[in-house]
Amino acid sequence: MERAADEQAPVRPDDLTAKARIRNAAFALIAQDGVDAATVRAIARRADVSPSLVLHHFGSKQGVVDEVATWVADVLGDVTRDTDPQAGPAEAHRRRQLRFERMTTEVPLLGAYLRRMLLDGTENGLEWFARTVDASEAGLNQREALGIARPSVDVRMTAAMLALLGFAPVLLRPHLEHALRLDFDDEDDRRRWRAAETALLTRALYPRGAVADAPA
Amino acid sequence: MERAADEQAPVRPDDLTAKARIRNAAFALIAQDGVDAATVRAIARRADVSPSLVLHHFGSKQGVVDEVATWVADVLGDVTRDTDPQAGPAEAHRRRQLRFERMTTEVPLLGAYLRRMLLDGTENGLEWFARTVDASEAGLNQREALGIARPSVDVRMTAAMLALLGFAPVLLRPHLEHALRLDFDDEDDRRRWRAAETALLTRALYPRGAVADAPA
DNA sequence: CCCGGGACTGTACAGCTGTTCAGCTTGCTG
DNA sequence: CAGCAAGCTGAACAGCTGTACAGTCCCGGG
Numbered sequence: 001m002e003r004a005a006d007e008q009a010p011v012r013p014d015d016l017t018a019k020a021r022i023r024n025a026a027f028a029l030i031a032q033d034g035v036d037a038a039t040v041r042a043i044a045r046r047a048d049v050s051p052s053l054v055l056h057h058f059g060s061k062q063g064v065v066d067e068v069a070t071w072v073a074d075v076l077g078d079v080t081r082d083t084d085p086q087a088g089p090a091e092a093h094r095r096r097q098l099r100f101e102r103m104t105t106e107v108p109l110l111g112a113y114l115r116r117m118l119l120d121g122t123e124n125g126l127e128w129f130a131r132t133v134d135a136s137e138a139g140l141n142q143r144e145a146l147g148i149a150r151p152s153v154d155v156r157m158t159a160a161m162l163a164l165l166g167f168a169p170v171l172l173r174p175h176l177e178h179a180l181r182l183d184f185d186d187e188d189d190r191r192r193w194r195a196a197e198t199a200l201l202t203r204a205l206y207p208r209g210a211v212a213d214a215p216a
Numbered sequence: 217m218e219r220a221a222d223e224q225a226p227v228r229p230d231d232l233t234a235k236a237r238i239r240n241a242a243f244a245l246i247a248q249d250g251v252d253a254a255t256v257r258a259i260a261r262r263a264d265v266s267p268s269l270v271l272h273h274f275g276s277k278q279g280v281v282d283e284v285a286t287w288v289a290d291v292l293g294d295v296t297r298d299t300d301p302q303a304g305p306a307e308a309h310r311r312r313q314l315r316f317e318r319m320t321t322e323v324p325l326l327g328a329y330l331r332r333m334l335l336d337g338t339e340n341g342l343e344w345f346a347r348t349v350d351a352s353e354a355g356l357n358q359r360e361a362l363g364i365a366r367p368s369v370d371v372r373m374t375a376a377m378l379a380l381l382g383f384a385p386v387l388l389r390p391h392l393e394h395a396l397r398l399d400f401d402d403e404d405d406r407r408r409w410r411a412a413e414t415a416l417l418t419r420a421l422y423p424r425g426a427v428a429d430a431p432a
Numbered sequence: 433c434c435c436g437g438g439a440c441t442g443t444a445c446a447g448c449t450g451t452t453c454a455g456c457t458t459g460c461t462g
Numbered sequence: 463c464a465g466c467a468a469g470c471t472g473a474a475c476a477g478c479t480g481t482a483c484a485g486t487c488c489c490g491g492g
Contacts, residue, residue: 018469018470019469034252034336036250036252039448039449039450040449040450040451041448041449041450049470049471050470050471050472051450051451051471051472052451052452052453052470052471052472053469053470053471055450055451055452056468056469056470056471057469060450060451061449061450061451115335116335118388118391119331119332119334119335119387120335121328121331121390125391126390126391126394126395129388129391129394129395130391130394130395132395133395133396143422148422149421149422150419150420150421150422150423152412152415152421153411153412153415154408154412156396157396157408157409157412158412158415158416158421160392160395160396161381161384161412161413161416162421164380164381164384164388165377165380165381168377168380172334172345172380174337174342175334175341175342175345175346176376178342178345178346179342179345179346179348179349179376180349180372180373180376192370192373193373195369196368196369196370196373196374196377197377198422199368199369199374200374200377200417201416201420201421201422202420202421202422202423203366203420204366204417204418204419204420205365205366205368205374205378205417205418206359206364206365206366206414206417206418207366207418208364208418234439234440235439255478255479255480256479256480256481257478257479257480265440265441266440266441266442267441267442267480267481268440268441268442268481268482268483269439269440269441271480271481271482272438272439272440272441273439276480276481277479277480277481
């Protein structure tokens, strides 16, 4: 494995230092192959640095892993933050959606990292998912108040389902691409997915009432 | 870690041999903590057997991992198989759904194993997901023909979304339980989830057409 | 009887892991 | 200028990993 100068991580001020390179290298390795595969030596090699320096800057391997985690949380936080308090809930939601999509295309590995974080079952993943449902719920509540959305019996549960659908292209991207022969890099395919999502939510699939679908 | 006699794996004929115990132990460890954490020694300890025997029976650690994978594929295959050729796609689908739910409650670790299988993007996971969408699509097609479901622009994509919703309690069970304060062991909570799912599909959430939800 | 083969074990080993530590360079500050 | 701190390195170590191998038990067939 050789030095990969361009780690595809969002550029932030104070980057380009060895410390930042190490963090980016760790992020990329963890996203691609998981925490176990991201050995101190592999991180160092990728950052073009000695293994000792990794520990010098972060104390331990766990330190690097934690640093990457909080760094991702920061990036995600920026995406989630509402920039314009004037914008209505629907508009704010649309903007978050766009920012998130831009972020995941700018940093392709972010999707892989999130997938690992969620499916790894770490505390982090649980917490992050809960906060995501929080955001989804807030948006849905406002949409209910505005009359855009019909009232739900259990708003939070409905919000969770919406979050699920919205995140699917990130969490199960390879699987959806394979099963549906899509390419989410293609704007057209992304549009198709969003259209199908909108259709599902704007026109009842089982107008007369019937069983929901399920696995197997 | 001590011997865990009851591995919660489906009992099949010819079990109870040391070889079967090893396979079950490996399955449990892989499902709970991942392949890396399932060391040869840990598997042996759990199966109450010497590490050497693990390799004696399966050749290598990879051999054990592969054996578990094909064994899970078999179990899943049994669930998927249509037992009654008379039943239509929708009915067959409903039966698969029931069998799958029974299976995941009988073998709680199966959900965790599936989660990891999907996580690390193995060929197996991709293939399984695709076949799941196949099944969902077949059911949806028939429901369309019967007039139960309204026509979809892209049936397969809609079917994928249905599969997603149906599988969420398995794939993201810990996350949903945490975010929604549910317990999917409780029949009431499962009913609530299914009710919300049905509501989403029988009454349009955004009646006049509006933005779909999404991450962040 | 015995003996051949499978189930099973304990020991040993090379390789990789995270971590420690002594030491080197470089640049800023008194 | 001296010296000190920070960035950075290479060698070394203990622990765990998967695996190889020699050997022990035990049971069924000649």
